[in-house]
Amino acid sequence: METQNVAERALIREIRPEDDPAVGELLVEAFITQYAKKLPDVVYTEERKRDLRDVASRRKVASLLVAEVDGEIAGTVALFRPGAPGSEAWLPNAADLRGLATAVRYHGTGLARPLLDAAEDLARKWGVDAICLHVRKGAEGVARMYMKRGYVREPAGDMDLPSVFLTAYVLRLKA
Numbered sequence: 001m002e003t004q005n006v007a008e009r010a011l012i013r014e015i016r017p018e019d020d021p022a023v024g025e026l027l028v029e030a031f032i033t034q035y036a037k038k039l040p041d042v043v044y045t046e047e048r049k050r051d052l053r054d055v056a057s058r059r060k061v062a063s064l065l066v067a068e069v070d071g072e073i074a075g076t077v078a079l080f081r082p083g084a085p086g087s088e089a090w091l092p093n094a095a096d097l098r099g100l101a102t103a104v105r106y107h108g109t110g111l112a113r114p115l116l117d118a119a120e121d122l123a124r125k126w127g128v129d130a131i132c133l134h135v136r137k138g139a140e141g142v143a144r145m146y147m148k149r150g151y152v153r154e155p156a157g158d159m160d161l162p163s164v165f166l167t168a169y170v171l172r173l174k175a
Contacts, residue, residue, distance in 0.1 A: 006069055006109040012118040015064040015076070017056070022073040023066060024053030030101035058099070061085045065118050067102070067111055075102035077115045079122055079131075089132035090157040091170065095123040097133040116149060120171065129174045132157055134166035143167065 015023060028049050058064060061084050067075035080087040080096040089096040097119055102111045123131050133151065135143045146169050147153075157168025 006074075006106055007111050007114050010067040010069050010074065010111060010114050012065055012067055012114050015055070015059060015066050017059070019066055019073055020055040020059070021053075023055045023064070023076050026073060026076060026103050027052040027055075027099060027101050029104055030107075033104050034107070058086075061087075062096075062098070063122060064099075065115060065122075067115050069106065069111070073103075074106050075111045075115050076100070077119045079119045081126060082128060088134060088159065089130075090168065091130050091132055093128050094130040094132045094170070095126060095128045097123075097131050112145065120149075120173075124173055129172065131171045131173065133169050134159060135169060137165040137167055143169070146171075 028044075031052065032044050032049075055064070058078055062078040062080040064076060064078050066073050076099060077097065078099040080089070080098065082089060082093050082095060084096070087096040088098070097116075100112060100115060100119075102109075102115075120131065131151075132154075133146065134157070135146065143153075149171065151169040151171045154168045154170045157170065159166040159168070
């Protein structure tokens with residue numbers, strides 16, 4: 001596979017219902033593969049895998065974007081409007097960015113960049129003040145990727161859940 005120009009070849013678009021199965025499997029594969037390599041203590045239960053595969057439910061409460069490369073679903077990201085059910089944004093008038101993933105074969109190709117560009121553009125169109133997101137504690141490479149884009153660490157949004165600690169980051173769109 002040629003990895004050069006993958007990001008440039010990607011078509012970023014809104015998800016369609018027929019994309020749900022491919023996006024669900026992409027999420028499971030990407031999260032399990034990446035966390036198994038970088039965070040071996042992380043265990044994905046069958047319940048968590050079912051949640052990742054339940055793309056139709058997320059589509060009802062969030063805007064989901066996909067990256068298509070050569071006709072194949074190669075990546076995805078979700079953006080929740082302020083106050084949407086399931087949003088974990090801790091700031092008022094802030095979107096919640098979640099579920100950024102690329103197919104394992106496209107890891108390291110820069111495919112996340114156009115997905116994030118499109119999600120950030122969408123948030124600006126909505127007129128939100130900021131984009132909030134969470135990164136699993138220990139996923140330093142993921143955190144660095146967001147910080148390079150201008151997201152800053154904001155401990156006030158951290159989430160200490162029974163099964164995971166999530167560190168919070170924010171991209172301020174308005175002063």
